[in-house]
Each structure stands twice: as structure tokens, then as C-alpha cells.
Amino acid sequence: MSICVAALVVFAFMGVFSARYRYWAKEAFDCVGRRVTLRPCKTEFNQKVRAKITSKLLKKSQKAARFTHKHFEAISWVFTIILFVSLILTAGGLYNLFTYGTCDPAQPDSCIFTVQEGVCAPACMPCNCGPHEIGCDAPEYKACNGNCQCVCESMGSVTS
Amino acid sequence: MDAKKIREDFPVLQREISGKPIVYFDNACMTLKPRQVIQAMNEYYENYSACVGRSIHKLGNEATEKYENARKTIAKFIGAKKEKEVIFTRNTTEGINLLANSLNLQKGDIVLASDREHNSNLIPWQILGKKKGIERRIVKSKPDETFDIEGFKNMMSKDVKVVSIIHSSNLDGYTLPIKEIVDIAKDNKALVILDAAQSVPHKEVNVRKLGVDFLAFSGHKMLGPTGTGVLYGRYDLLENLNPFMVGGDTVERTTYDSFRLLPPPEKFEAGLQNYASMIGLAEAVRYLDRVGRENIEKHEKELSRFITGEMQGMDGLKIIGVQDPELRGGIISFEIDGIEYHDVAIMLDDQANVMVRSGQHCVHSWFNARNIPGSVRASLYLYNTKEDAETFIEALKTITKLR
Known part of the structure; x- marks a missing residue:
């Protein structure tokens, strides 16, 4: 059965x-x-x-x-x-x-798929990251932390 | 007989499934068809697909000639005295049902049968028992599952009107001593109906030499198309039988109040028949004649001996029914302790494309009387090879390891 x-x-x-x-x-x-x-x-x-x-x-x-x-x-x-x-x-x-949705209003950086209006602005500008760095135009960085500052991340260090 | 050469005539055997060839061991149920049979049927449809015996135009005449030639070929194949003793049916079951309903048996008449009859030679008589009050007697097998001729003799009496009995059993391939059975029946003036579905395709069967009154067999078990069968009857007996199905082509003339039946076989073949398939069946008969049924029987026994020998060394495997392969022909029915019969059949198919039948093979009465839930049945034919048998044995060896 x-x-x-x-x-x-x-x-x-x-x-x-x-x-x-x-x-x-x-x-x-x-x-x-x-x-x-x-x-x-x-x-x-x-x-x-x-x-x-x-x-x-x-x-x-x-x-x-x-x-x-x-x-x-x-x-x-x-x-x-x-x-x-x-x-x-x-x-x-x-x-x-x-x-x-996928956003937790208390933690706006969790908004991977859903963008909550007024919390995240999705307009990050592309930045010049090095060859081994991930730029903010990568999908992981689509949601921003409330500002449009570009963040490039490499292994273990963050450069602005 | 070259089985490998014969295989070339069978389109199905050219197929591979999952990259492996087919090992077809379900011949007691249905045999594969050679190209010649398929072509003969196609020729009817492509060249002369007209009515037989009714239309007098050219195509009708051609169809009638081929159809009646098919009857002649089949009559010769079973040793009938004349082709008019051959009635075309759909299968063995229909042949036996035709007789059960046409023989004018009365209350108290006895029908004798063995304990290993196929449902098609059991149920029609059971129904007749309920309808007309005929009596049925079953001859039980001996402990080694062979036919008890002494028991049969003791059961015979002048009230036994019909002995309706199987020739070769579809459950284990055992062939009953039919000549002795016929002689005893004749001494008591009983009619003998032989269910020859599993014997005619595999060995020489001559109705006159055996002395049977009626004999039924199926075309699909002997390389022929599905839905084909034959009922042989001694002409003098057929003349006196009333058909149980009538209509078109069975009558010479009718008025609003009366009818006059045609002579046999026409009076038993109501309505438009399966012409293409009967022409195909005749082609199958010619094919078997070319190979020779004595060669087929020898070939099957050789394979059966090999398989039986290999099986005897397998732990937990038990052959059911008669044990001696010389008496069994090309059927090996078995069970494996601890593994259900359907499981074995599915695994044989899955492992090695070995196609067998599992269950009670329409002989429920025999299995139920012995409390055997079912068996796996491997049945051989002319196109099976030693390689097929080896593949089967190898797959079985693997499956028995599940115990």
C-alpha cells in the first residue's frame, strides 16, 4: 500500500x-x-x-x-x-x-530575490573590481545594504 | 535444424532492448511470427482483400481459392481425411465451446477429463453441468504427476459419453498417453475431444493415427496470427452436430419460417471470417512442415534437458509437475523458494530480456488443488538457441542469490 x-x-x-x-x-x-x-x-x-x-x-x-x-x-x-x-x-x-517573500525587513541584506520597496535600492552601479574579486553587479550583491556604495569582495578581504 | 538460421526469419528476434537481444521463452502462450506469415497476410490485404465464397468476381475468386487452400494445407498437416473436417475458429477455447454447445449431451451423461485441464476445457463443461445436469469426472494424476491410466480405466463406463482431455499440458509440458486413452474410450463408445493447443505446434499429431473424434488447437501458438484456431471433427460426426452459432454463410436457403443449413464446415463458420489470418496460418503450417515437427520436438527436448540439468544444481529451485524432461517436451515450470513467481519473471525480464510467463497459467484448478500459488514457466520453440538457454540460466543463478 x-x-x-x-x-x-x-x-x-x-x-x-x-x-x-x-x-x-x-x-x-x-x-x-x-x-x-x-x-x-x-x-x-x-x-x-x-x-x-x-x-x-x-x-x-x-x-x-x-x-x-x-x-x-x-x-x-x-x-x-x-x-x-x-x-x-x-x-x-x-x-x-x-x-x-524572501525579505526580512529587519535584515534587508537577506533580500536576494525579492526587493522590498523603501528598504533596498537595487541601483548599484558597476565598479571596477580586480580579476579575482566579485563586483556588486554579481547576483549575490543585487540587494544593497541601503546604500549604493559599491563593494568588491575578494578572498577574506573587502575593498571599497 | 539450424535455430540460428531460423531466427533470421523472425523480425521480433532482430530487436534489441536496452542493448541486449530478446530471449523469448513464452511460447506456450504466444509464438512469434516469421516474415513469411506476415507477408502472406499482407498479400491478402494488398492484393485480393475480398469476400470468400460469396462474391463471384475475380478478387472474390482469388480470396476463396487461397482460403480453401489454407483449409487443405491445415487438413493435411493434422492428417485429416478431407479438408471439410477442418473448421476455422478463433482459438482452441472456441473449438471446445463449440463442441460443448453442439454435442447433444443430456442429464446424467458423463464427461471425463484429466486434473490438468486448461480453463478452456474445464469451464464449458462446468456450465453444461449447471445448465443440463451432465456429470463430470476428473482423473487424478499419480503422485509423480503422470497420467493415471488405471484410474482412467476404472472411471470409464457406458455412461461416459465424452472424454475431453488435454494432449500436452501447458503447465509442465507433460504429454498424456493419448493412444491408450483413445483405445479405452472407444471400447466404451465414448467420443474423444483432444485439446491439442500445446501438442500440434511441437510434435507430429495425426488425427487418424490417434483415432480422436475431435481435436482443437490454436494458430497463435504455432507461428500463426492471433485469433486463429482450428477444430477438427470426423466428418460423419460433424454432419450430425447442430451449430451453436448461425447466420451468414451457414445456410443454403431460408424462408421467413425455416432454414436449411449448409454441410460442414460452413455451417459452423457463421459470419464473415478472418480470411487474412487463416491464410497466414496456412503459411505458418507450411513453415513448420519445412522445418519438420520431429526436428522441432528433438530441438526443444535437447534445450529442455540442458536447462533441467542446470536447474537441478540451483539452491531453492524446484521444477513443478512431471520431473523427467523426456516427458515434458519444451516446457519447464518452476518455483524458487522465498521469491515470488512474478518477481522472478520481472527480474528475468529486467536482468536479461528473458521473457517467461508467471502465475497459474489458466490451470488454476491444478494449482489450487495442490496449494501452489503459481509458478514461473519457460516454454521453448524452434527459434530458441543454446545461447538463449545459457542467458536464462545465468540470470536465474543471479536471482536465486536473493534467497
């Missing part, structure tokens, strides 16, 4: 980019649909995924393949839990991004 759910999410995403994975996504969807309605998984999806993964591992390491084959259900639960934790954290991060 667990691998069906994880596989559905992963293959559905990969299926956006490649038709090859749409078949697997469809099978996973069918499997999830049957399992949640307390029917046996008709497509033997779990088995197919287990055998495919074991077979790939068998070419690299027999021990790993044997371990995976024997404990596949447990491993698939671990991956499913990791997947859902990752999804929850990603959802939280996206919520924060849309709500607050």
Missing part, C-alpha cells in the same frame, strides 16, 4: 515531463484507488516496483538487493513517511514565500 501512495506522487510529477512515467502513475493510481476501497491491488503494482528495484540493485550489490527484497514493505514505509514529511515542509516553505 505504502509504495503505491509514494509512487503515485513521484510518478505523477515525473509523468508531467515524460510519458514513460505516466503508465506507472496510472498503475499507481489504480492501485491506490483499489487499496483505499479495501480491494486487492489488481495491477500487482507493489510487486512490479519491488522486483524492478531489486533487479536493478542485484546488478550492483547482492547484499543490498537481498535486504531490499526482504524488507521492501518496511523500506517503502520509510520512504513514504520521508516523502510526506518533505511535502509538508515544502508546503510550509511555499506558504511563507508567498506570504512574506
Whole structure:
């Protein structure tokens, strides 16, 4: 059951980019649909995924393949839990991004992608930096510290 | 017989998947098609794709001639007395269903079968049992899984009207002693229907020498197109059978209240038929005749002996059914302790492009009676080589290490 759910999410995403994975996504969807309605998984999806993964591992390491084959259900639960934790954290991060952007008003230098009006002025002028220095026109310096003074940074030292 | 040369005729075998050649060991389910068969079918579609037996124009005549020639070729192939004893069907299943529904069996009549019948020779009789009250008796195999001829003899009686039995089993390749079975059945005046789906493609089968009354087989298991099959019936018996499917091409004349059926085989072939495929099937028959079925049988047994020998040294691997490769022909059914049969099949495919069948192979009754969940089945044919067998064995050795 667990691998069906994880596989559905992963293959559905990969299926956006490649038709090859749409078949697997469809099978996973069918499997999830049957399992949640307390029917046996008709497509033997779990088995197919287990055998495919074991077979790939068998070419690299027999021990790993044997371990995976024997404990596949447990491993698939671990991956499913990791997947859902990752999804929850990603959802939280996206919520924060849309709500607050990337700028922390208390620390304007954190505004890498988002420029907060009135806090940062993005108009840094290019400066003549040395060959081993990074100029303020580099993306890392797009947001300024409230002034337009150009800063060139080399390894460990800052020159104005 | 040069299997490597034969392979050149099969377009599918020229393919490589993931840079590796195909090892096709699923021949008991479906065989690959040689170019000659594909061409014969294409010729019909490209040159004379008209109605057979109805239209009297040039294309119709050409199609009729080729189609009836196909019937002659197939009749000769199985040793039928005349081509009119050959009825074209879609497959073995349809042939057996046609008989189950056309033989006028009554309540109390007994149908005898072995315990290793394919579902297609089990369910039609089960349904007839429910519909008409016929009785079914199953002859159980001996402990070594060979046919119990004594048990069969003991079960025979004058009430046994039909012995409907498999010739070579699709689950382990075992061939039943059909001549003895026929002799015993004839002594009791029972009709014999032979399911020859796994024997006709692999060995010489002559209906007159065997003395069977009916014989059914499929085209797709003998290099022919899918959706093709043949039902042979002794002509005098066919004449007295009523078709269970009627319509176009089955009647001589009709009025609003009556009809007069055509003689066999036409009365059993209702509606427009699969002409191109039957012409293709005849080409497959010619191909097999050129190679020689005795050579095919010998070749398959050699490979089977080699594979069986190699398997015997593998830890946890068990061949199911009859053990002696001499009795099994080109089918090897096995299980690996601790690894599910579908897993083995998927891994064989993934590791080395070895294509086998896994499951209960439509013989659920046999597996369920023995509490065996399923098996992996490797089935061989004329285009399989020693290299194929070695690839299969190597992949199996790797998979058994998972235990």
C-alpha cells in the first residue's frame, strides 16, 4: 500500500515531463484507488516496483538487493513517511514565500530575490573590481545594504 | 535444424532492448511470427482483400481459392481425411465451446477429463453441468504427476459419453498417453475431444493415427496470427452436430419460417471470417512442415534437458509437475523458494530480456488443488538457441542469490 501512495506522487510529477512515467502513475493510481476501497491491488503494482528495484540493485550489490527484497514493505514505509514529511515542509516553505517573500525587513541584506520597496535600492552601479574579486553587479550583491556604495569582495578581504 | 538460421526469419528476434537481444521463452502462450506469415497476410490485404465464397468476381475468386487452400494445407498437416473436417475458429477455447454447445449431451451423461485441464476445457463443461445436469469426472494424476491410466480405466463406463482431455499440458509440458486413452474410450463408445493447443505446434499429431473424434488447437501458438484456431471433427460426426452459432454463410436457403443449413464446415463458420489470418496460418503450417515437427520436438527436448540439468544444481529451485524432461517436451515450470513467481519473471525480464510467463497459467484448478500459488514457466520453440538457454540460466543463478 505504502509504495503505491509514494509512487503515485513521484510518478505523477515525473509523468508531467515524460510519458514513460505516466503508465506507472496510472498503475499507481489504480492501485491506490483499489487499496483505499479495501480491494486487492489488481495491477500487482507493489510487486512490479519491488522486483524492478531489486533487479536493478542485484546488478550492483547482492547484499543490498537481498535486504531490499526482504524488507521492501518496511523500506517503502520509510520512504513514504520521508516523502510526506518533505511535502509538508515544502508546503510550509511555499506558504511563507508567498506570504512574506524572501525579505526580512529587519535584515534587508537577506533580500536576494525579492526587493522590498523603501528598504533596498537595487541601483548599484558597476565598479571596477580586480580579476579575482566579485563586483556588486554579481547576483549575490543585487540587494544593497541601503546604500549604493559599491563593494568588491575578494578572498577574506573587502575593498571599497 | 539450424535455430540460428531460423531466427533470421523472425523480425521480433532482430530487436534489441536496452542493448541486449530478446530471449523469448513464452511460447506456450504466444509464438512469434516469421516474415513469411506476415507477408502472406499482407498479400491478402494488398492484393485480393475480398469476400470468400460469396462474391463471384475475380478478387472474390482469388480470396476463396487461397482460403480453401489454407483449409487443405491445415487438413493435411493434422492428417485429416478431407479438408471439410477442418473448421476455422478463433482459438482452441472456441473449438471446445463449440463442441460443448453442439454435442447433444443430456442429464446424467458423463464427461471425463484429466486434473490438468486448461480453463478452456474445464469451464464449458462446468456450465453444461449447471445448465443440463451432465456429470463430470476428473482423473487424478499419480503422485509423480503422470497420467493415471488405471484410474482412467476404472472411471470409464457406458455412461461416459465424452472424454475431453488435454494432449500436452501447458503447465509442465507433460504429454498424456493419448493412444491408450483413445483405445479405452472407444471400447466404451465414448467420443474423444483432444485439446491439442500445446501438442500440434511441437510434435507430429495425426488425427487418424490417434483415432480422436475431435481435436482443437490454436494458430497463435504455432507461428500463426492471433485469433486463429482450428477444430477438427470426423466428418460423419460433424454432419450430425447442430451449430451453436448461425447466420451468414451457414445456410443454403431460408424462408421467413425455416432454414436449411449448409454441410460442414460452413455451417459452423457463421459470419464473415478472418480470411487474412487463416491464410497466414496456412503459411505458418507450411513453415513448420519445412522445418519438420520431429526436428522441432528433438530441438526443444535437447534445450529442455540442458536447462533441467542446470536447474537441478540451483539452491531453492524446484521444477513443478512431471520431473523427467523426456516427458515434458519444451516446457519447464518452476518455483524458487522465498521469491515470488512474478518477481522472478520481472527480474528475468529486467536482468536479461528473458521473457517467461508467471502465475497459474489458466490451470488454476491444478494449482489450487495442490496449494501452489503459481509458478514461473519457460516454454521453448524452434527459434530458441543454446545461447538463449545459457542467458536464462545465468540470470536465474543471479536471482536465486536473493534467497
